[in-house]
Amino acid sequence: DIQMTQSPSSLSASVGDRVTITCRASQSITTYLNWYQQKPGKAPNLLIFAASSLESGVPSRFSGSGSGTDFTLTISSLQPEDFATYYCQQSYSIPITFGQGTRLEIK
């Protein structure tokens, strides 16, 4: 199985901050990497697919980059609605695997 490791596990930030979350795969997954946002009690919401493609309807302050084993999700200017948990997920091979999540909290 491909292991996905996110860092940090939790992060405190303020509205307006630029935030970066990283995700590392245990082997190369080329660009088969997706990012999700999840709010308490809700289903995950796809933000970025194929490492850097913005899902339709997602604000442009979200961006993704990387290839191979190292990936980043960046939020350019945090908004109040962005405080949530973020997960990366590889879609390179089965079983599909997720990172452990990064909880983004208000400072």
Added chain:
Amino acid sequence: EVQLVQSGAEVKKPGESLKISCKGSGYSFSDYWIGWVRQMPGKGLEWMGIIYPATSDIRYSPSFQGHVTISADKSITTAYLQWNSLKASDTAMYFCARGLTTTIMGGDYWGQGTLVTVSS
């Protein structure tokens, strides 16, 4: 509008059986893989398996194979997740999602989740 609507919350006893559902609408149900994801209380997301409704091709995570059964009825655009003998450790929220297979797409539409509570 693409929608995945899941069945309601369930409370069961250990050893009981259960089948939860995920009904798709607003798209060609047969032509997209449907995946199931477990989220235990306060924990992260775990991929359980996927089904392709057009052919009923199924892939399971080794972590869940043998403990759950995934199926689909394309005639009523519904996918299912089934247990024959529940354990307390099956207590979790279960999500279905379109996609969640080996493509660049990702899980682009998700059901609202079904909370399963297993307690004696």
